Amino acid sequence: MFxxxxxxxxxxxxxxxxxxxxxxxxxxxxxxxxxxIQLHGGTQGFGISARxxxxxxxxxxxxxxxxxxxxxxxxxxxxxxxxxxxxxxLSNLHLWAEFSPLSWLRINAxxxxxxxxxxxxxxxxxxxxxxxxxxxxxxxxxxxxxxxSYKKFAxxxxxxxxxxxxxxxxxxxxxxxxxxxxxxxxxxxxxxxLEDNSHNGPILERNMRDYRWLPVLxxxxxxxxxxx
Numbered sequence: 001m002f003x004x005x006x007x008x009x010x011x012x013x014x015x016x017x018x019x020x021x022x023x024x025x026x027x028x029x030x031x032x033x034x035x036x037i038q039l040h041g042g043t044q045g046f047g048i049s050a051r052x053x054x055x056x057x058x059x060x061x062x063x064x065x066x067x068x069x070x071x072x073x074x075x076x077x078x079x080x081x082x083x084x085x086x087x088x089x090l091s092n093l094h095l096w097a098e099f100s101p102l103s104w105l106r107i108n109a110x111x112x113x114x115x116x117x118x119x120x121x122x123x124x125x126x127x128x129x130x131x132x133x134x135x136x137x138x139x140x141x142x143x144x145x146x147x148x149s150y151k152k153f154a155x156x157x158x159x160x161x162x163x164x165x166x167x168x169x170x171x172x173x174x175x176x177x178x179x180x181x182x183x184x185x186x187x188x189x190x191x192x193x194l195e196d197n198s199h200n201g202p203i204l205e206r207n208m209r210d211y212r213w214l215p216v217l218x219x220x221x222x223x224x225x226x227x228x
Contacts (some may be wrong), residue, residue, distance in 0.1 A: 032224075034054075035225045036164065036223060036224045037050050037051070037223055038220045038221060038223065040221070042217050043067075043215055043216055045068070049061055049064070051098070058098070059106075059165070061095070061097075061110075064093045067088075067090040068088070069088050070085065070086070070088075081126055082125045083123075083124045087119065087121075089116045090114065092112040092117070094111070095112075096108045096110030104163065108157065108175065108177060111155050112153070112179055114152050114153075118147065120146070120148075122144070123143060123146075124138070124143045125138045125142075126138055136193060141193045143190070144197055145188070146187070146188050148184050148186050151182035153182075154182070155179070155180050156177060157178065157180075158177015158216060159177060161174045165222070165224055172219070173220045175216055175220065179213070179216065181212045181213070182212070183205075184209070184212075185205065186201050187201045188201040188204065
């Protein structure tokens with residue numbers, strides 16, 4: 001049975017016109033010549049994306065990024081020393097169009113869908129305070145948690161420096177741009193002596209209403225899928 005199938009396959013292959021085979025290979029190489037993949041890292045984290053040139057000066061780009069940062073440091077305010085932890089998380093899927101008026105310059109526009117775009121700060125006093133003759137220890141003062149979040153969709157506009165699809169096999173290029181985010185949503189939650197702080201959330205939210213620009217400064221390592 002195996003020999004019959006194998007011999008049948010050989011006969012079928014022999015029946016294929018040589019021109020048809022050449023055209024199929026040529027079409028595949030043409031698609032690869034217009035495609036690249038890239039690894040990137042920058043202010044929106046690390047990620048990967050794919051690019052395809054629909055026209056000589058117009059390409060589409062689909063990719064994803066992930067970033068997370070955690071900072072811990074002590075801060076003193078209102079004569080109260082505290083330990084503070086700030087954690088920010090970002091992950092998105094983005095789709096951009098790229099117009100290249102020059103071989104080394106790209107104008108990018110598109111949007112991102114953010115699976116995560118939030119920051120959380122936790123403030124914990126590390127010394128006692130005395131107020132009206134009453135001394136409160138750190139565990140009696142409690143902690144204060146502030147959370148900032150944004151809506152999931154955001155438009156993007158920026159510039160790219162360097163070829164999106166390498167002239168040869170590999171190149172390095174850059175992106176400079178920004179996402180325009182929704183107004184942030186802020187909540188504040190306290191415990192113990194700091195419990196009555198939830199009303200400060202809307203106040204901070206109003207003060208942060210103009211914090212809507214998410215800058216993108218990104219280094220890209222691009223690989224063309226064709227060897228030519």
